[in-house]
Each structure stands twice: as structure tokens, then as C-alpha cells.
Amino acid sequence: MKNLKAYMFMLSVAFTCAVFSSCKKDNYVAKTDLLYDVEVDGATATFTVKTEGVTGYKWDFGDGTTSTDAKPTHTYPGKGKYVPTLTASVNGKSVEASTVLRIAKTSPVKINDNTLDDWAAVTKDVVQLGAKKGIFRNVKFDYDGNYIYMYAEMTGKKADGVIFDFYMDSDNNPATGLLTGTFTDGGYDILLEGQLLTAGVDIFYHNSANQNDFSFAQQSIADAYTVGTVKEEAGVVKFEMRIARGKLKGLTGSGMRIALQATKSDWSVTLGSAPDDGGPSYFLDMSE
Template identity: 80%
Template sequence: MKTFKAYLCLFSIVLAGVTVSSCNKDDYTPQTDLAYDVTVDGAVATFKVTTEGVSDYKWDFGDGTTSTEKAPMHTYPGKGKYVPTLTASVNGKSTESSTVLRIAKTSPVKINDNTLDDWATVTNSIQLGAGKGIFNAIKFDYDGNYIYVYGEMTGKKADGVIFDFYIDSDNNPATGLSTGTFTEGGYDILLEGQLLTAGVDIFYHNSPDQTAFSFAQQSISDAYQVGTVKEEGGVVKFEMRIARGKLKGLTGQGARFGIQGTKSDWSVTLGSAPDVGTSSYFLDMSE
């Protein structure tokens, strides 16, 4: 959460060797500077005027919308640079003050809201091929704190499908596991387990030999969370989020993903997204 201050500078001039003192009311100059604080949480900005003696509030939020409230809360339409301006009367004098806000990338996805409808506008998705198996759709979205994953697959939650999420967290093929399973990546992180019934374990690749399937299990709390899960007509739909600040490398500008599903007894691979032997999915997070 970020806090900004908008203000007009007051300058004091001290004349050497001269002291001026007066207690007469006639010498009092009412305050006419105008200041306000802005607290930003995602795309929501909350404004609070800190100057006393203010009235007639007229806010221009810099995105074509306005308000006359004293302490408005405003949701910006998306990432970008905005210049909110307050015009108000300070002790009877009209004064104006502005600041610059930069709103970061936000996501429409909300975990645990008991709906998957918020994924309707998300377009980042893996192109599934002949080896998709049980997978019908895989989507991704992100914001400054999380990567969001949406999955749709044939079957039941109770099947206990084992998921393998191969993640090239730093988008660098020179680090992590190099495997023919998914090309164009060096996979630093592996999330593996029965995601929808028992959760997944977290592993980091720990060998200087990039061809060695060598991963060390990690103990990292709150690294991921499963959100809404819907099951209907032989199809399971689910969402999860991965905390970018919890797993190494995920705070960068891009990451690669490859996902496989395996039967609960490890007897057969049920699907792959994208196809085995093809390039992993690159999630561009440079915004």
C-alpha cells in the first residue's frame, strides 16, 4: 500500500540581523496552501485532505471522473499514470493542488468469492495440443503480488489427480532443470501433488547439472492457495494463486510454465499443457 503527499511549498525568508515580532490580529495571514494524502491499494485510491479550513471540494481524478466529497475513495480503470487534482476553498481563497499516481497492473480475479466468472475477461492461456488429455483450458493472470491460474479438466475432484507445475521463475534457461518435457526453459521450481484434494509440495532445483532431475523440498508457508472449485457434468473447474514474493525469482518480469496431470497412483500421465516436447508457456509480467 502506497501513500503519496500533494502539497504547495511554503518558503520562509530569514533576514540576517532583523527580528520582526507582532501580536496584532491585523498581521495574521490565513493559511491558503492545500495538502492531501493519497493511499493506494491496487487500483483503489483513498484521498484525505490534511489542511484545515477547507470547503467546496472539487476533485478531478485524472481519468475523466470527478467528485465533490471531502474524503473520496476512487477506483481507477486500470494501470497507468494519473494526475488527480483538488480545487477547493482554503480560508475563503480558491486553491488548487495536484499529485501524480501510478497504478500498477491489477487482476479481476478474486480468490474465495465462490465464483469463477471473474476469469471471463482473462485472455492469457496455454495453447493446448494433441497431448492435452484431461485438460480443457488453462489460463493465467497476475498482479504485483500474485500469479493466478485457472484450470478446467475432465473428471472429478475426488479423482485426486497429481499435478506437476514446472516453473522457470526467472525465465532463464541457464538455471534450473533442462528437460525435454517442456523446452525453452530451465525449471527452478516444481509444485507437485494432489492439488485439489491434498495440496502440493514445493521443490527447488538444487543441482549444478541442469540435466539432473534433482529437487530439494522447501517449507514455505502461504506460497499458494486454492480458491473456488466447481464440479459439474464430469468437468472440474478451479483456480489457484501463487505468491510471487514467496517463491524465488517470481518477482521478475516473466516466467515460464508447463503443467502435467498424472493419475493418483502414478500409473499414467493424463494430460499435458502445453504438449510434451514443445515450448513452455511464457507469462509476460513486464507491465
């Protein structure tokens, strides 16, 4: 899917005697190794051969495409398992080497590119807004192996200092966390609360054995979230944020529930909810 974290793979192919029982010390032939690294960033893999004396590169990336470059970069069509194979000559001898690559779900969202245009490609996890949407005009989510992404549009301006509450059932388990009438169908383990666009949010974990007790302990977790691009136009604020899955408890699972509520900067008025308060929170399926 998780921008995304790089993984390194090393291959080694050794050629020895064809029949082990017939090999003898006096006719031993030194093995011929073909070594290469693979660096994976999202769906893009960069292949770097480490063995010296290699010629005649023939790459089969395992998805129907090929290359004869010495150091190719290839973007796979989507998540899945692929078996790239290199056939080449090492010191005059033909060698073949393969490995298995697993490409996780990726996201088109780039949090620091000063644009929100990439969200146009996110069409699956769009929150159905209801009668209590208030200032919210659009809210949607995406994710990869490392992050959860959120996009929102709302009437108003950044300087309003709207207070946001993010209720998160991080482990998708109603037997843990707060049972609240604000949003049903979840036990809310994490609360992010604050003036996200002007001052940031604080992070709280539910800390009571009583699930009806609104009791949250503040956490100090560096780099747990990042606010990306914020745009204002024609009385509408559009913004994005990213939550690090590995930083907050429970977010590395296959699904979570989340709901968003906005309140006026002086706490006097609830400005809107996504989805409607009093109903179920939004389930973000992260099983891909």
C-alpha cells in the same frame, strides 16, 4: 497491476512569499498547508483530506473526471500514470495540491468469491492445448503486481486426487534450473508437486549446478499459493489457484515460463499436459 496491496501518499503544499529575497522576518506569513492521504487498491483510489478548515473541494483525478466530495473514491480506467489535483479553500485561502499516482496492471480475478465467472474476462494468456492435453480442457493465466493466477478445466472429479506438477522457470532464464526434455525452452527453478485439490502441493527449488540433474530441495514457504473456487459439473472439474509472486524465488521479474502436467493418484499414468510435453512451456509475459 499485484487482493492488491495498498499504498499511501502524503501531499503538502506550502505557500510562502512570492519572491524569496523580499521576505523579512517582520512580515512573515505562516504557510498554509493542504494535506491528504491516498490509499490505492488495484485501480481504485480513496482520497482523505487531513487538513482542518477545508471547504470547497474540487478534485480533478487526472483522467478527465472530477468530484466535489470531501472524501471521494475513484476507480481509474486502467494502468498508467495519473496526476490527481485538489483545489480547495483552507481557512479562506485558495490552495491547490497534486500528486502522481501510478496504477499497475490489475486482474479481474477474485480468488475467494466462490465463483469462477470472473475468468470470462481473462482472454489473453490462454494455453494452446495440443494432442497430449489428455484430461485438460482449458488452462489460462493472469497476473497482477502481487500474484499469478491460474484457471483450469479438466475431465474427472475432485475426489480422483490427481497429482499435479507445475514446472516453473521463474526468472525466464534457461541458464539456471533444470533442463528437462519434458518441457523445452526453459530452465526450471521451481517445481510445485502434489494432489492440489485434495491435499495441496509441495514446493521444491532446483539445487544442483548440473542442469541435467533432476535434483530439487523441498522448501517450507507459508502462504505461497492458495486454491480458490472449485466447481464440479457434468464430469468436469473447474478450479482456480493463486501463487504469491513475492514468496517464490524469481517471480517478481517481467516474465516466466510455466507448464502443467497431471498424473494419476498412484503415479501409474500421465493424464495430460498443458501445453504438450516434449514442446515449449508457456511464456507468461509480465512486463505490463
